[in-house]
Amino acid sequence: MELKPEQLVAQLRTGGFRPAFLIAGPEPLRVLEAADAVRVAARQEGFTEREVYDAEGQREPDWSAMAASFRAPSLFASRRLIELRLATGKPGKEGAQVITEFCEDPPSDVSLLVTAGDWSRQHGGKWSEAIARIGHVAVAWAVKPHELTGWIEQRLRTKGLKADHAAVQILTDRVEGNLLAAAQEIDKLTLLAEEGEVLDAARMESLVADAARFDVFRVIDAAMNGQSAQVARMLANLRAEGEAVPALLGMVIMELQRGAALARVTERGGNLAAEFKAQRVWETKQPMYKRALQRHGAARWDVFVAEAGRVDRIAKGRPRIGVEPVDPWLALERLLLAVADGKAVPLLGTP
Incomplete structure (x- = not known):
């Protein structure tokens, strides 16, 4: 069974x-x-x-x-x-x-x-x-959107936490289907909530305020996991919150370079486990990278790294007119959507 x-x-x-x-x-x-x-x-x-x-x-x-x-x-x-x-x-x-x-x-x-x-x-x-x-x-089938609230409620109970329906819904909205993010937030709640406290909406808002922002880590995770719709939604939230593209690119470039290094090891039949260790990729994140590596070969990852440099140039006001869009957010979105699904989104071109 x-x-x-x-x-x-x-x-x-x-x-x-x-x-x-x-x-x-x-x-x-x-x-x-x-x-x-x-x-x-x-x-x-x-x-x-x-x-x-x-x-x-x-x-x-x-x-x-x-x-x-x-x-x-x-x-x-x-x-x-x-x-x-x-x-x-x-x-x-x-x-x-x-x-x-x-x-x-x-x-x-x-x-x-x-x-x-x-x-x-x-x-x-x-x-x-x-x-x-x-x-x-x-x-472990993927938790469907309508199942996520129940999963979070069960997780809260397992950790000895109590929350009303409105509070659970707030946490559900924050994590956008990312179970690892949900688990991390619940672990944080166990440290912040008072013993015996029943969390309501206002209290949950105050305790998970830092999770309300769709940060660059989650955007990259969504891209690596092939979640195109979440990539677009998270980037829209970051833009609405006033983030600047150059502030995000450092982490994006680092992750793309990591993906390129892992792809080269995979293509030559090297020890991927050793490379994960060298690249300091936690075991919980290794399946995400493996899925991304199955979508793209080493050459494609090198193009992603080059494209990130192009996005940086656009963000700093030095686009190639007629070749690159002048909106850095559009350029970043097209890059990360290409990582999520290279067939669906054309890259900006070769450098």
Whole structure:
């Protein structure tokens, strides 16, 4: 039976540990938290060793090494949690066979945790069905707009917070569907709210005032996640609030350069995990970058960086007349929309 990540977490708290787990879906926060719950439960069950196999882009993990690890005895007689991270949610023929064979006769001292950032009804197969037979499958589908209020209410209750409907709606409007931003705001509320306080609209406004502004970090996240409509809306809010394009470009350029560096490593089959570490990309944000890397190759990222320089030139009053628009906000919007969906929005040209 397919579970929601939150249902899996609840089962683990009551002793529902199994030999295998599959946690997948496009909502990285829900995937990450459910996977963390499995790791915590594994430690409580005595699985003190942990091995990670990471499928990066087009590069597959060493399936032979993984199969051998399943059969090998644990060091110091300890139990092991073996993690397989599939960016695309597809292990391929060889990987599917390795997973299926493990599930047919799982060793008592090994548990398997498979996580995936992408998932759809077409991703599953005999390998995921094999996991379901001996373990749990949890899918983190994206929270729909009409579901977000309920998700936030549940999150508040989990953190011991109380809020009326109007207050919850204010927080819902602030985070614009970004679950990670919602989680961060709720964590902040746990520190700021008085014990036993029921948050009303006015109190919520005062506590999350800093979140009322759609800052550049969220604009970039939306672009990386392919959320074109949110990019346009957030930029419109920033412009209405009197922000200046040059004040935003430093972070935009840094993120685009980071994307270009990651894309070059991906194209040459390098160690993406090591590059994430070198670029100081947190694990919670890695799925976002991986999705963006699937949309654009290294050459495209280099164009994005060059375009950012062009936007900077426009913002500083030095556009090339007849070639570039004189409105820096329009130039920035076209750039970030191209990052979100290169097919839908033409770039301004080559430098």
